[in-house]
Amino acid sequence: MHSMINRAIQGFLCRYHGETIWSEIARQAGVSSEGFEPMLRYDIGVSESLIRAACSVLGCDRFNLLEDLGAYLVSLERVRRLLRFGGADYVEFLFSLDEIRERGLMTLPNVELPQMTFSQRSALDFVVEVGGDCADWVAVTAGMLRAMADDYGTLAVIEPVPAGPGRAGHVRVQVLETDFSDGRSFALVEPELRGIA
Numbered sequence: 223m224h225s226m227i228n229r230a231i232q233g234f235l236c237r238y239h240g241e242t243i244w245s246e247i248a249r250q251a252g253v254s255s256e257g258f259e260p261m262l263r264y265d266i267g268v269s270e271s272l273i274r275a276a277c278s279v280l281g282c283d284r285f286n287l288l289e290d291l292g293a294y295l296v297s298l299e300r301v302r303r304l305l306r307f308g309g310a311d312y313v314e315f316l317f318s319l320d321e322i323r324e325r326g327l328m329t330l331p332n333v334e335l336p337q338m339t340f341s342q343r344s345a346l347d348f349v350v351e352v353g354g355d356c357a358d359w360v361a362v363t364a365g366m367l368r369a370m371a372d373d374y375g376t377l378a379v380i381e382p383v384p385a386g387p388g389r390a391g392h393v394r395v396q397v398l399e400t401d402f403s404d405g406r407s408f409a410l411v412e413p414e415l416r417g418i419a
Contacts, residue, residue, distance in 0.1 A: 228258045231272050234294040243279060250275035273358070285361045289382070292365020296373060305370055306408045311400060312376035316340060316348050338363070346397040351390050360384050360391035367393055375405025 235244045248255040251271040258264065277284050295301045304325060308318030319340045326335045337353035350367065352360045364382035371378040377399040385391035 225258045225260055225262045225264060227269055228264055228272065229260070230295060230298070231269065231276070231291065232257050233298075234291050235276060237294070238290070239280065247272065247275045247279050250279060284358075285382075285384070288358050288361035289365035289368070292362035292367075293369040294365075295362070296366055296369035302373065305366070306373070312371055312374035312378065313346070313397060313400065315370060315374065316350070316395060319350055336363075348395045348397070349392050350395065351392040353390065357385045357391055360393060364393045367395060373406050373408075374400075375403040376400050377402035
C-alpha cells in the first residue's frame with residue numbers, strides 16, 4: 223500500500239479527532255505516531271490495522287469511518303483538482319469517472335486506485351460500479367461523491383451498496399438539483415500560475 227493512503231488516514235484522524243486520539247490509534251495499530259515516510263510502500267496490513275484501531279478507539283462503524291475518509295480526501299486540494307478536471311458540472315464529472323483511475327495514476331503513480339465503471343439508469347440517475355479486491359473502496363467512493371456534489375453545489379442522493387455474493391459493489395447517485403447552491407470556485411489554472419508563460 224502506498225504511503226499516501228496511510229498518510230491520508232493519519233491526516234483525516236488528526237484533523238477531525240486530534241493528535242492525542244491519533245497517537246492512541248497509532249499505538250493500537252502498532253505504528254509510529256510520527257507517521258509514514260513519503261513515497262514508501264507499506265504492507266496493506268498497516269492500513270487495515272489503522273482502520274480497525276480507529277473504529278475501536280472512536281467507537282464507530284467501519285463503513286461510516288471510510289465514507290468520512292472519502293469526504294476528507296476531497297478537501298485535499300491535489301485530489302480535488304484531479305476530480306474537478308473531470309467536468310464543468312457534477313453530471314459531467316460523473317461521466318468522467320470511467321477515466322479517473324488512469325488520470326489518478328498520472329498524478330499519483332503507484333497508488334492502487336479501483337477501476338470505476340459508470341452507467342446511466344435515467345436522465346439524472348446513475349450507478350458507479352467500484353471494482354478491485356478491496357470492498358472498502360465503495361465507502362470511500364461514496365464519501366468522495368457526496369463531497370464532490372457539495373463542491374459543485376449539486377443536491378444529490380448518494381446510496382452506497384457494498385459488494386455481496388455475485389454482486390460488485392456500487393454507488394447509486396440520484397441528482398435532484400444541479401444548481402442547488404453556489405458550490406466552491408474552481409479555476410483550471412491555479413491563481414499563482416496565471417500570467418506565467
